[in-house]
Amino acid sequence: MKLKNVIQLLCFAFVLMCIAPSCVKEGPIGYTGNAGENGKDGANGKDANATCLTCHAQANMAAKEAQYDMSDKGTRTARSGKYCARCHSTEGFQEIATMGTFVVTNEMLNGTKITCAACHKHSGFDFATDANSKILRTISPVYLNYENYNLTTNAFVATKSTDYGSINNLCANCHQIRSTTVATYTDPTPPKGTPVTTPVKYTAVPYFPVANVTGSITQNTLVKYRAGTNFGIHEGANQPDYLISRGGYEYAGKTYTRKTAHSADKCTDCHFNVYDATAKTGGHTMKTNLKDPKCVGCHDLTTKIPATLVTINSKLTELGELLSAKKIFKKTTNATTGAVSYSAQFSHDFYGTVLPTTASAPTTYALTLAGANLPSATTGLLVYNSLVTWAADTDFANRIGREWTYGELGAAFNYTYVNTVATAANKGIHNPIYALELLQSSIDYLK
Ligand code: HEC
Ligand code: HEC
Ligand code: HEC
Ligand code: HEC
Ligand code: HEC
Numbered sequence: 001m002k003l004k005n006v007i008q009l010l011c012f013a014f015v016l017m018c019i020a021p022s023c024v025k026e027g028p029i030g031y032t033g034n035a036g037e038n039g040k041d042g043a044n045g046k047d048a049n050a051t052c053l054t055c056h057a058q059a060n061m062a063a064k065e066a067q068y069d070m071s072d073k074g075t076r077t078a079r080s081g082k083y084c085a086r087c088h089s090t091e092g093f094q095e096i097a098t099m100g101t102f103v104v105t106n107e108m109l110n111g112t113k114i115t116c117a118a119c120h121k122h123s124g125f126d127f128a129t130d131a132n133s134k135i136l137r138t139i140s141p142v143y144l145n146y147e148n149y150n151l152t153t154n155a156f157v158a159t160k161s162t163d164y165g166s167i168n169n170l171c172a173n174c175h176q177i178r179s180t181t182v183a184t185y186t187d188p189t190p191p192k193g194t195p196v197t198t199p200v201k202y203t204a205v206p207y208f209p210v211a212n213v214t215g216s217i218t219q220n221t222l223v224k225y226r227a228g229t230n231f232g233i234h235e236g237a238n239q240p241d242y243l244i245s246r247g248g249y250e251y252a253g254k255t256y257t258r259k260t261a262h263s264a265d266k267c268t269d270c271h272f273n274v275y276d277a278t279a280k281t282g283g284h285t286m287k288t289n290l291k292d293p294k295c296v297g298c299h300d301l302t303t304k305i306p307a308t309l310v311t312i313n314s315k316l317t318e319l320g321e322l323l324s325a326k327k328i329f330k331k332t333t334n335a336t337t338g339a340v341s342y343s344a345q346f347s348h349d350f351y352g353t354v355l356p357t358t359a360s361a362p363t364t365y366a367l368t369l370a371g372a373n374l375p376s377a378t379t380g381l382l383v384y385n386s387l388v389t390w391a392a393d394t395d396f397a398n399r400i401g402r403e404w405t406y407g408e409l410g411a412a413f414n415y416t417y418v419n420t421v422a423t424a425a426n427k428g429i430h431n432p433i434y435a436l437e438l439l440q441s442s443i444d445y446l447k
């Protein structure tokens with residue numbers, strides 16, 4: 001529309017408004033009051049250019065976008081399953097953060113990869129104090145999955161939160177032990193052939209009270225390591241716990257270092273440090289720029305980290321050897337590469353019967369759980385379920401033939417806690433001091 005037309009239109013609108021009754025300046029006939037005073041002008045608003053453009057300048061947003069496209073999050077696709085979407089998709093994270101739940105309601109088949117809007121949400125425009133808290137979806141203390149599962153009702157309940165400190169809480173919503181991915185099992189072999197709700201303490205080891213020796217459970221209390229259980233930390237995603245020396249199995253009478261050079265840091269101090277365009281690190285790539293002058297001033301990480309990994313790996317081998325000598329772990333050597341690996345050996349079958357140590361013992365045991373997720377006949381929604389598999393135990397020579405002590409379980413757990421990694425670079429590097437203390441105290445206990 002031309003400017004002249006706009007002005008004409010506005011004039012016409014003004015005339016119309018003044019004929020309307022609401023424009024009468026004084027009260028209608030019979031009323032005597034005069035018109036009130038005009039209100040005062042408000043104070044001038046702040047210049048949006050000054051406030052908003054600190055972040056929203058096109059160049060800044062484009063730079064963030066470009067950096068983020070180099071991160072793992074920016075390059076990987078969503079995982080939309082019911083037990084994955086909360087951490088592996090934008091919509092899943094938005095749902096659990098908004099609802100305060102632990103698992104999304106259903107599959108998120110249209111779930112998109114983690115994007116800006118997973119972490120970012122404006123809660124206010126008063127940026128003067130703590131701008132970051134106004135642009136992040138959450139920085140509240142976190143109700144961890146593995147600490148908020150009621151083993152009696154077999155359901156998540158928010159009872160215990162952990163405060164990792166502002167931004168670190170955002171990260172700890174996803175960077176935490178994954179916890180259960182199934183709640184029921186079916187035994188296809190009669191007479192046990194009906195679906196039964198399984199307490200997840202039998203399917204994921206974080207449900208054992210391994211974190212610390214507390215209450216009635218001591219390191220000499222006995223425990224069955226049943227088939228179907230696992231030690232999974234999930235891809236080494238325990239960085240927030242590491243940073244503050246937490247979550248490993250700690251032995252009575254041993255001391256563990258809580259305060260390190262970096263224990264009070266934000267994840268972003270290292271992972272969002274100075275952007276290096278050549279190395280494609282720093283900033284929103286979320287990959288630590290090891291050559292940031294700020295870091296180099298104190299240490300050369302390009303030589304320090306590999307040296308630390310050598311020390312950690314040799315302690316892991318020492319512990320792995322001890323655990324396999326006790327038949328808690330089984331040692332496997334890859335025939336072609338010669339690579340050595342250790343895996344935990346079940347002491348008991350799924351129902352808690354001790355597994356034999358000789359071939360002469362009874363032949364069939366409920367050995368493993370496998371996924372059998374099927375759509376419900378009534379709702380059509382996927383029901384997560386596991387099948388109990390019966391088999392003959394052929395690994396009897398590697399069986400311990402008794403219950404473990406919690407101390408032994410703790411040693412096996414600590415091995416996994418340090419060894420569980422997405423990339424080798426991640427292994428214990430967030431707190432080598434605590435990692436080595438966990439390994440050494442486990443070794444001392446076993447000896
Ligand atoms: C401290 C940095 C920061 C400041 C200051 C800031 N924003 Fe934002 N804003 C963000 C981030 C980060 C996002 C998420 C970006 C995205 O999802 O693409 C966002 C998203 C938005 C969105 C949603 C846009 C979209 O594409 O989803 C609007 C609207 C918005 N901001 C308006 C404003 C206004 C208006 C101001 C000033 C009063 C402001 N912002 C100041 C960081 C900031
Ligand atoms: C509590 C949050 C959480 C849940 C739930 C979760 N993950 Fe993850 N997952 C992560 C995090 C965080 C990482 C990155 C870990 C790292 O690099 O240290 C990751 C990494 C991975 C990786 C390796 C990196 C990659 O993206 O390829 C795979 C594979 C994976 N997850 C699969 C799954 C699957 C399958 C499920 C559902 C059954 C699932 N995850 C559920 C948090 C979670
Ligand atoms: C994994 C979470 C996460 C994702 C995903 C993410 N950000 Fe951020 N972003 C943060 C955090 C945390 C901060 C605070 C940074 C700090 O303190 O260094 C931040 C800060 C910002 C800021 C303000 C600081 C500045 O330097 O201007 C902007 C703008 C921004 N992000 C844009 C984006 C955009 C655009 C995307 C998507 C391309 C994105 N972010 C994706 C976590 C995230
Ligand atoms: C919504 C869940 C979620 C949140 C919130 C989250 N992460 Fe992640 N992060 C992941 C997943 C999942 C991966 C593995 C990559 C993938 O599969 O997308 C990952 C990967 C990473 C990686 C691997 C390196 C790379 O290139 O990306 C780093 C580092 C990382 N995250 C740091 C952080 C930090 C720091 C924060 C907090 C500011 C954070 N993450 C918040 C889920 C999350
Ligand atoms: C003191 C610095 C520092 C702090 C603080 C820190 N990290 Fe790291 N992080 C590193 C370094 C260094 C690596 C190894 C990266 C390398 O060698 O390139 C790493 C690795 C990782 C990885 C694996 C990266 C990959 O490529 O697979 C993830 C995921 C991660 N950190 C997440 C976090 C989270 C979440 C926090 C906050 C709880 C955090 N980090 C705090 C320095 C730090």
Ligand code: HEC
Pocket residue numbers: 261262269270273288289290292294295296297298299301304305306307308309429430431432
């Ligand atoms: C004020 C000094 C100082 C600064 C600055 C500093 N660090 Fe550190 N850092 C230390 C100290 C002290 C240790 C642990 C003691 C030691 O072994 O030197 C350490 C240990 C580490 C470790 C464990 C490495 C290993 O192999 O033992 C990582 C990773 C790390 N720092 C990353 C970073 C990153 C990334 C930055 C920059 C964002 C940074 N640091 C900045 C002092 C510093």
